[in-house]
Amino acid sequence: MKTSIKVLATALTASLAVTAFAACGGNKNYAENNESFFIATSGPLTGDYAKYGLGVKNSAELAVEEINKVAKDELGFTFTFSMADDKASPDEVNSKYYNFYEKGMQVSLGTVTTGACLEWKALATNDSLFCITPSATGDKVYSDSDIMYQMCFSDNNQGTAAAKYVKDSVSTTKKVGVFYQSDDEYSAGIYSTFTAEMGSGSGYEMATATFTKDSKTDFASQANTLKDCEFVFLPIYYSDAATFMLAANKIDNKITQYYGCDGLDGIDSYEGFDISTIPQEISYLTHFNSSAESGKAKEFIDKYVAKYGTDTLNQFGASAYDCIYAIYTALKNAKAEGKDVKVNMSASEACEIFKAQFSKMTVTDYVTGSTIKWNADGTVNKPADRVVVKAASK
């Protein structure tokens, strides 16, 4: 009996060791049998943030479909895109990552949400896999890394831009309120930069109300805390913002303007939410105007709506569409420079090409920016717009 237990234990230890080494990846080129260039990512396809993940998936597939019509002639190979559901949870990322990596993933969109992206970043750094995320805005996403790039604005950018907007456009006689989710990386990150940029001697009277993932059963108290503010900054996601606005509607308040960041994208198409019942102006910072009447954004909107409808049309998707085109452009530029761009190159070989290209290339006429380039730290450099989705009616 003891002998059989020893044999079993040895066998288990050996199999664990083999699995561990396999998971590490080593220098093995899992892409050596690739017949098309494999781009993959994970994101929330179900759950609270599915709207964002589905927007990314649909848009990336749309871009790949378009590129594949010409890629064979220009690069000699086509592209494949695949996306797994991580429910916006870091705990779901590991298995999704290795599944793709061992299937030959060569470049990634680095996940949709910040928390999951940080987990993805740790794994991708180990394997030297280049990532350009359409929507993980957290500052930790790009910090201390040379493989992580963003197509979206960072939290730092958004907090700074929001503070600048307040200082430029909101009178110091007005009371400024902030409502944020203290246990959310994205929300707390923007809040932190915003308050730092506003500074203690900004001249504005400020009030803050917070909530956590587990305490958002009722926003009546927080609405009461901010009811005397004329300007309320909401660095949170649209579903929570809508609930807050409805709670504020139930009490007498002085709020005239709500202002948010990219998380507010989708509030005007939130099912059941009649935005016209909100008397305040609602606007948010974005790099994509979903009501664009001309240009590349309009072209993208028309193609997207024709194929997927309007439900998941958002800036996360627009950004993913641009990510795919940026990857394609980087490979084309590398080939034009005489680099050996092969369909079956390893993730780390591809990473060197992408790092070299993204650090110097400027792309123009994209959906989320007329001119886009990247800073040395991986953050994006492009203009931002404030989109008013609901004019004030009080």
Add this chain to the structure above:
Amino acid sequence: MEVITTFLNGLSLGGVYALIALGYTMVYGIAKMLNFAHGDVIMVGGYTVMVFFNLTGQPLVAALIAVVFCSLVGVVIEKLAYKPLRGASPLAVLITAIGVSYLLESLAQIIFGSSHKIVMLADLGKLILGSLVIDLNTVVTLLSAIAIMAALTLFVNKTKTGKAMLAVSEDRHAAELMGVSVNKIIMITFAIGSALAAVAGTFYILKTPDVSTTMGAMPGIKAFTAAVIGGIGSIPGAMLGGILLGVIETVCNAIPALSNFSIAIEFGLLIIILLVKPTGLLGKKKREKV
């Protein structure tokens, strides 16, 4: 005035927690099991209200249909998932309840999708008393919760079925020997508990008009905490625990310095109460013969 408004909001949220806690406590008291799928019955109630409110435009009709539907769902869950486990270890029943919880969430996601939905059931307006402005939805929620609790207490203490419930909760085998159909009583308990969950779901939507597949998860956990604080198995205890938790949460959320810690404070209270009075505030000590 703000203190009064906050207190009323707390009472109203507490009323919702109390209604959910009643479901937990009744099922525990009678079937001696923790029905962790109870929070998801609130979600079923929420979606039912949403569907029938969208169809009829009548919040009351939608709520009544949700009550009936959730009662049926409760009975079906009990018949299919829990009845076969009568006599099994508490752990097996607990795991089954968690399985039922995930099953309900997944089914809702398949049927309604994963996106949140706003359901504006009704805006009853505001009651203005001098400088005090009270949201009438809050008042209706609070008064309805109190009325339902009173009716339930009367039902349990005065009706034959209610007395049979008490008998089963005291001693299932003795009740059976006295001619009480234990299976029927447990089934009725599930029906009532699920109906209360539907009512709680409706009031919850009145407060926070956001319907999603996970909408019942956190209120469910908090209500379970309320039931334990009050003394699990005790109907007045569930009411007291729910109200206490609702008021504490709302007051904490109203104070910016405390709002980040509202959950920690609520669960901290649970720990303190269990340390001081392990049976909960209104729980009774039971002597066991050995």
